[in-house]
Amino acid sequence: MQLFDTHAHLDFARFDRDRDEVIDRAKRAGLINILTVGADLSSSRRAIKLAKHYKGIVASVGLHPHDASQFDQEVAREIKELAQEEEVKAIGETGLDYHYDNSPREEQRKAFRSQLRLANMLNKPVIIHSREAEEDTLAILKEEAQNLPGVIHCYSSSSEMAQEVIALGFHLGFTGLLTFKNLSWLREIASQTPVDKILLETDCPYMAPEPKRGKRNEPAFVTHVAEVMADCHGIPVSELAEITTENGLELFALENQARLEG
Numbered sequence: 715m716q717l718f719d720t721h722a723h724l725d726f727a728r729f730d731r732d733r734d735e736v737i738d739r740a741k742r743a744g745l746i747n748i749l750t751v752g753a754d755l756s757s758s759r760r761a762i763k764l765a766k767h768y769k770g771i772v773a774s775v776g777l778h779p780h781d782a783s784q785f786d787q788e789v790a791r792e793i794k795e796l797a798q799e800e801e802v803k804a805i806g807e808t809g810l811d812y813h814y815d816n817s818p819r820e821e822q823r824k825a826f827r828s829q830l831r832l833a834n835m836l837n838k839p840v841i842i843h844s845r846e847a848e849e850d851t852l853a854i855l856k857e858e859a860q861n862l863p864g865v866i867h868c869y870s871s872s873s874e875m876a877q878e879v880i881a882l883g884f885h886l887g888f889t890g891l892l893t894f895k896n897l898s899w900l901r902e903i904a905s906q907t908p909v910d911k912i913l914l915e916t917d918c919p920y921m922a923p924e925p926k927r928g929k930r931n932e933p934a935f936v937t938h939v940a941e942v943m944a945d946c947h948g949i950p951v952s953e954l955a956e957i958t959t960e961n962g963l964e965l966f967a968l969e970n971q972a973r974l975e976g
């Protein structure tokens with residue numbers, strides 16, 4: 715079985731103690747690549763460093779909506795500079811989070827638009843975080859991202875939103891949320907999503923799937939997401955893994971990328 719964790723935060727301190735073992739377990743679970751996602755400037759720099767150090771790990775660079783109030787010309791310039799590194803395969807995560815509202819909404823929208831424009835300019839896909847901000851996310855995507863490939867990560871919005879973003883050409887990324895017993899509505903959306911639009915991800919260290927719920931998440935646990943997604947589509951997990959991994963390799967242009975070494 716070949717799997718690809720398309721959204722991990724391997725640079726976070728919670729992996730400092732045992733990062734090598736975490737990556738080794740990922741390899742043994744069948745993962746061939748991991749995309750470690752930048753959440754701010756320092757995490758983006760660390761993501762690139764990890765991608766340079768470990769075969770099979772690639773990076774994205776961006777500023778999370780939680781930290782959008784840090785966004786200014788200088789940050790924009792630095793993200794652009796980091797994005798030119800060859801290990802960087804996407805811009806993000808960026809987007810809107812009106813659940814926590816950690817940054818003022820106007821500043822979130824500004825940082826989001828700017829990163830979408832950068833992705834367009836550099837011809838790189840975008841990784842989008844959207845929480846309780848469907849209307850503004852869609853409006854901005856329609857204005858700024860007409861021909862931009864990308865993924866709405868940790869998908870947890872409505873089925874109407876799913877249809878709209880898929881029509882715009884986006885993929886949906888599914889995490890361990892898919893496995894939570896009380897979220898049958900999300901499995902319903904997953905079942906209705908064409909398999910060629912699905913990416914699997916962990917969002918580790920967060921969002922650990924059943925049966926690891928509540929623990930630190932890690933890339934190897936993407937297998938649990940794959941199993942539930944295969945059930946949603948009524949196909950063998952090996953087939954689901956193959957299709958979704960291929961989706962990710964194509965979206966992030968990793969066909970010729972080195973694979974994970976444990």
Ligand SMILES: [Zn+2]
Binds near residue numbers: 721723751807917
């Ligand atoms: Zn994330």
